[in-house]
Amino acid sequence: MAVPQDSPESASFFEPLAENRYAPTAGTRGPWDAESQHAGPPAALLGRAIERRPGAREDMRLARITYEILRPVPIRPLEVEVQVLRAGRGVELLEASLVSEGGDVVMRARALRIRAAAEPVSPAVAQGPQVAGPGESEVKPFFSVPWDIGYHTAMEFRFAQGAFTENGPAQCWMRPRLPLVAGEETGGLERVLLAADSGNGLSNVLDFGTHVFINPDLTVHLHRHPVGEWVCVDARTSIDAAGIGVADAALHDEKGPIGRSVQSLFVAPRD
Numbered sequence: 001m002a003v004p005q006d007s008p009e010s011a012s013f014f015e016p017l018a019e020n021r022y023a024p025t026a027g028t029r030g031p032w033d034a035e036s037q038h039a040g041p042p043a044a045l046l047g048r049a050i051e052r053r054p055g056a057r058e059d060m061r062l063a064r065i066t067y068e069i070l071r072p073v074p075i076r077p078l079e080v081e082v083q084v085l086r087a088g089r090g091v092e093l094l095e096a097s098l099v100s101e102g103g104d105v106v107m108r109a110r111a112l113r114i115r116a117a118a119e120p121v122s123p124a125v126a127q128g129p130q131v132a133g134p135g136e137s138e139v140k141p142f143f144s145v146p147w148d149i150g151y152h153t154a155m156e157f158r159f160a161q162g163a164f165t166e167n168g169p170a171q172c173w174m175r176p177r178l179p180l181v182a183g184e185e186t187g188g189l190e191r192v193l194l195a196a197d198s199g200n201g202l203s204n205v206l207d208f209g210t211h212v213f214i215n216p217d218l219t220v221h222l223h224r225h226p227v228g229e230w231v232c233v234d235a236r237t238s239i240d241a242a243g244i245g246v247a248d249a250a251l252h253d254e255k256g257p258i259g260r261s262v263q264s265l266f267v268a269p270r271d
Contacts, residue, residue: 037073127257128255
């Protein structure tokens, strides 16, 4: 497969073309297919659309978002569509879709937003930092990728435990080197969603060369809004001999845990 030609660097993950329409850059490219995106950038784009849609209530905060990755997300212009499925006083349910040029929905997200109280309504019950911080973590190499520019160069990775080139659980701090959308500051939620889909790759338990392990979905739960530039994905993978697996991760910022992410896995030998 021919690798598309790109400029030496991308300035963002997405360039806005028109209202709700975006052009992915080379920074979105995943490690498996030169013409398809890593799921992190489009997941973040859908989360951004839900949070920033016209008329969005400022007293609501995203508590859960579930993605169905219906087919590979192409590195071609995409349109974002958002609709409100339920609008309640304390809870709202929304759906966002990412539509390719041919009219196919390639990714869909359903998000639950819950009203955040202006004043404390109960004591906070949460744990403090549980993993070594990004300043104490190591830069380790990404596994071999056949192109120079992609998600693997658009994100910064620091490992508190494990590595891309080691099997088993891993704790990896991540932050984007690029803004999600050109000309905008990337928000805390968007930083989490850029990172959360990497749990499967971080905590791989099989050789990339002998097996494929693809996640057709991703669910992220957040009990606290993330702060700071860094997001840690503390991930582990479990696989059954039948070829079904789960990658489960605790999500952290530098203050402590913020939530969890889960990916279902389809596992099969490579041809």
